[in-house]
Amino acid sequence: MTTHLFSFSAAFDYGHLTRTARGVTVQVTLAANATETISIEARVDSGSSFCVFGRQWADLLGLDWEAGDRLIISTATGIFAAHLQEVTIRLLDYEWTGWVAFAEWDTMPPSPARDVLGLNGFFDHFLVAIDDREEMIYLEPRFS
């Protein structure tokens, strides 16, 4: 058997964020145009190709929603339109820029209209391990 060893420089206990629904959730801010949101809850979802956030965040940041490249995102419950915008994401004591898809809907958890950290923009920036029994997420940033 081959053993793989990884090390993680950050750990986050997400238990307090999931008292009402099962899920792996972290808090992030989004920034663009010299404006930053307050802390937002975002679900960590490797099943999502993109980071997806509600349109209200794009409007709050002063982004021209329709100016970004348009995507049609397919989910288990249907399809929705989104536009890609480059924003700075802050998580714990890390930040990075990434392309985020801002959906046509406003965030409304616990419906499927919720803010998500997916593959492009999050998982391609961190090595991620989840210990769900202990409600811990471990992160190793890609600094290069």
Place this chain on the structure above:
Amino acid sequence: MTTKAFTGSPVRKAARPLPDHKQDWAWINEHLDELRGLWVIVNHGHLVATNPNIRQLFDKLSRDAYPDAMITYVPTEEEARRVVL
């Protein structure tokens, strides 16, 4: 559009870490029943604003007044019973 691409910049240390919000969550948990069905903004363990509509919530606030605040939605009891996909 590629299906797999490293997009954006590499990760860097933030100039200012995100607050941990433990104090804010403690306040929310103490007031859970009165907050159900509302978006809630909490700052340093104190309520800033609530509204069932997230846009109306921000309409009332000065954007830069609470940089360390957090926002969450507290589901109704019925919503909280749903299993989320």
